[in-house]
Amino acid sequence: MDKLYKSKEKGWFELEHGLIQEKMIAITSGKGGVGKSTVTANLAFALNKLGKKVGVIDADIYGFSIPRIMGLKEKPRGKNEEEIIPPQVEGIKVMSMGSMVTEDKAIIWRGPMLLGVLKQFMQEVIWGELDYLLFDLPPGTGDMTLNIMQQISDADVMVVTTPQAAAANVAVRVGNMAKQLDTNIIGVIENMSYYECSDCGKKEYIFGKNGGGRIADNLGTKLLGELPLLPEIREGSDQGSSIILTEPESKVSQEFKKIARQIVK
Ligand SMILES: Nc1ncnc2c1ncn2[C@@H]1O[C@H](COP(=O)(O)OP(=O)(O)OP(=O)(O)O)[C@@H](O)[C@H]1O
Numbered sequence: 490m491d492k493l494y495k496s497k498e499k500g501w502f503e504l505e506h507g508l509i510q511e512k513m514i515a516i517t518s519g520k521g522g523v524g525k526s527t528v529t530a531n532l533a534f535a536l537n538k539l540g541k542k543v544g545v546i547d548a549d550i551y552g553f554s555i556p557r558i559m560g561l562k563e564k565p566r567g568k569n570e571e572e573i574i575p576p577q578v579e580g581i582k583v584m585s586m587g588s589m590v591t592e593d594k595a596i597i598w599r600g601p602m603l604l605g606v607l608k609q610f611m612q613e614v615i616w617g618e619l620d621y622l623l624f625d626l627p628p629g630t631g632d633m634t635l636n637i638m639q640q641i642s643d644a645d646v647m648v649v650t651t652p653q654a655a656a657a658n659v660a661v662r663v664g665n666m667a668k669q670l671d672t673n674i675i676g677v678i679e680n681m682s683y684y685e686c687s688d689c690g691k692k693e694y695i696f697g698k699n700g701g702g703r704i705a706d707n708l709g710t711k712l713l714g715e716l717p718l719l720p721e722i723r724e725g726s727d728q729g730s731s732i733i734l735t736e737p738e739s740k741v742s743q744e745f746k747k748i749a750r751q752i753v754k
Pocket residue numbers: 518520521522523524525526527528549552554627628680681716717718719720722723724726727
């Protein structure tokens with residue numbers, strides 16, 4: 490299958506209008522709603538805070554949510570027939586279907602057209618020099634996820650899950666799909682790991698315990714971090730003000746930075 494970039498050597502990818510000097514990272518999950526897009530957004534900001542140049546492609550083309558979560562206000566602009574200037578937020582370049590249609594619009598295109606959008610995002614956008622290009626993939630192991638993974642098979646895969654057995658089991662499946670494509674799995678992030686009572690500080694394990702660790706072991710990779718279930722994370726995503734920007738010193742923002750540092754090293 491034709492790749493959407495030229496790989497020069499490990500960790501160095503050439504795009505039509507840009508260069509990725511470190512990694513492409515595909516952020517996946519076994520099922521929807523586990524926080525994949527929230528993690529993608531906060532991770533992009535965390536890498537940016539480490540001084541890295543970051544781009545984000547919202548490849549969850551049917552279920553895009555990155556523009557809202559990242560607070561993206563601008564739209565992409567056409568420089569000419571074949572070159573697109575991506576909108577930016579905090580210096581991060583972002584491309585999403587959500588910039589082309591309103592949030593309530595149903596995307597009823599079939600796979601090949603959606604892959605055409607991904608191709609356009611990769612090949613016509615003026616990305617410039619980036620250190621990291623993050624992809625927010627569709628959840629699950631369906632056709633779209635498989636097709637996208639095949640097209641960016643040099644990307645490292647990150648698996649997001651909640652600790653719940655049902656979520657963890659399907660997350661293993663997406664990890665195994667990545668393995669079958671010979672894709673490196675960079676690690677697992679357990680989201681909604683626990684809820685900490687704001688009055689007494691007691692941790693409640695609402696979705697159970699250790700699902701992320703079990704998946705990491707099963708896939709032979711690392712558990713990169715455990716993120717709490719926190720109203721501020723949800724509010725930040727809804728309002729387009731990610732917690733890492735609004736509360737950079739909070740425990741959860743420190744956890745995002747810890748995850749980013751493990752990726753960068
Ligand atoms: N740690 C968290 N604490 C509280 N709320 C969270 C947390 N992580 C995510 N959420 C909320 O859960 C909902 C789902 O998150 P998100 O959209 O990131 O999931 P997703 O896995 O990308 O879903 P999909 O793939 O279906 O788009 C959102 O409302 C988000 O704000």
